[in-house]
Amino acid sequence: MNVQEVALTGAHGVRLAAIREGANPEAVVVFAHGFLSDKHALGRFDRLAARYVEAGYSTLRFDFSGNGASGNAPITDERRTGDLRAVLDQVEAWGYQRVALHGHSKGGSVSLRARDPRVSAMVLTGARTAPVYYDWSEHLPADVLTGIRTRGRGRSPATGPRAFHLLTQQSLDDFATVDTREILSAVKLPVLLMYGDAPHDREELLLAEHAACGMRYLSPESRLLIIHGADHSMEGHIEEVADHGIAWLRTHCPA
Template identity: 35%
Template sequence: MKRVTFHNSRNLTLAGNLYSSSAKSIIIMCHGFTSDKSSRGRFDQLANSFQRSGYSVLVFDFSGCGESDDDRLTLAKWVDDLRSAISFVTSMGYARIALYGNSLGSTVCLQCYTPQISTMVLTGALTGPMKYDWDEYFTKEQMQELREKGHITVRRGNRSVMVDRQMLLDFELINQEKLRKMYTARY
């Protein structure tokens, strides 16, 4: 495994781990909401297994998460980050690209699909609108911060992740029919 960095269109540095193999095929793994490239060790195990099976793998932190540059989380920014990851691996000569998305990462994968993508594996797929009562997930102080500052600060290990108000709205705005049309129009 080799640590790598690349930039998104906003010139933020995204951090990742590249598990190389001799194949010209690569799997890009996309973590879920407020997580990181390790996904509590699950992505590490999967990346190692994929590599042993002959695939190269890129796991990376979306902007605002893990070791990538700070940013407020929104779905649009994550889509930009994945497009940047696809460009990064393409520039390294990978000809066949697969996407592996977990939870919110699955929605990002669907929004980034192009014929260049050979396949997608989506776990815990978020393919339609989700209406959450955010008061059940965040503290009163965090909800107050949202009202006053437009974001919520979530502690993940030694890192603060800033969840933009838009990201919380993004969960409700996922349009299943639009995702289906995007995918089938490109397929």
């Protein structure tokens, strides 16, 4: 199997670490990971990529700037959107004719924001399609929030190849500044939205409810699918996600 580590250039010239896999020179699935995650997504993206390669696609997994092994930068939707468009520039330069996006959580939201005409179809899990309001004191250490408040940025501890994630107030505000109609109505391609319905994951249930309300703004061929028993991570349901994703792309972005 053809697996290659590559370095790409993202928004503002930041180096992006990436893994290119598969031998199809025409059809590729580009992965977009979630908030404070990376191109592996705790191994979930690795397993999904392997399934797409088995189905005949090439794949590209990359770390957004400020995440994983990529260069350091504040983590914001604006930067992530710029990174994704820069990655699609490289995909185009490599000669791929058919491009699909597989995004999870914040990566799904950024995929929708990018609305790049070079993309034929999207497969998104747990994407935020409406404002979500958090009590950040329940999610981030107090010193990170103090740094954001007093110095404009805070360093959230990270694992793996980097020591920290650089967060600003915009990093947090991005979750609450989502215009559903504006974002979804601009997406003209077929989108498969998948969410879990695990009773204990109230956030995922809310995200699914938001998406159901927003479906009227997406293209008529788009679809909302519930993965029964799954939580936001989709852990334990990766094979089911892959099955649905591959079936969707075989129709809307064939290998």
